[in-house]
Amino acid sequence: MKTKTIYLPKKLIVDIHIKYNQDNIEVSFNWNKDYKELPYDEEKKYRMDGCTLEKNNLVMKLLQYLLLVKNNKKNVELLVKKYLNMPDYELSKHISVTPIMVYRECLEYGLVALKNASDYHLGLIELIEMLWI
Secondary structure, eight states, rough: EEEEEEEEETTEEEEEEEOOOSEEEEEEEEEEEEEEESSHHHHHHHHEEEEEEEHHHHHHHHHHHHHSSOOHHHHHHHHHHHTTTTHHHHHHHTTTOHHHHHHHHHHHHHHHHHHHHSSSHHHHHHHHTTBBO
């Protein structure tokens, strides 16, 4: 299990716990503030306690970027675009549970969320949460 505390703007702190299982990854987010105070829209605020993700190269790389202090927004954008531009047959090699079209849609929405986020880590958390199984 990996754990990291990230200090965000407006005195927001999140403890991230990542558990790598054989076929999935469990991620939990423990915030120092009530969910009502999180900088996400109303629908997403209450889902920001964690998620279970497919264990694939993209997710593992995104989680590595999340645990880094440095703002790697450009690298994450390039990585997500790489997966978005893959032909269906190639993308299908990286996912097993989620249908390809749904996965693409989640990546597209996640990329928009990352670009529009006020903070890189907040955007990346939102992107990762969108990829839940």
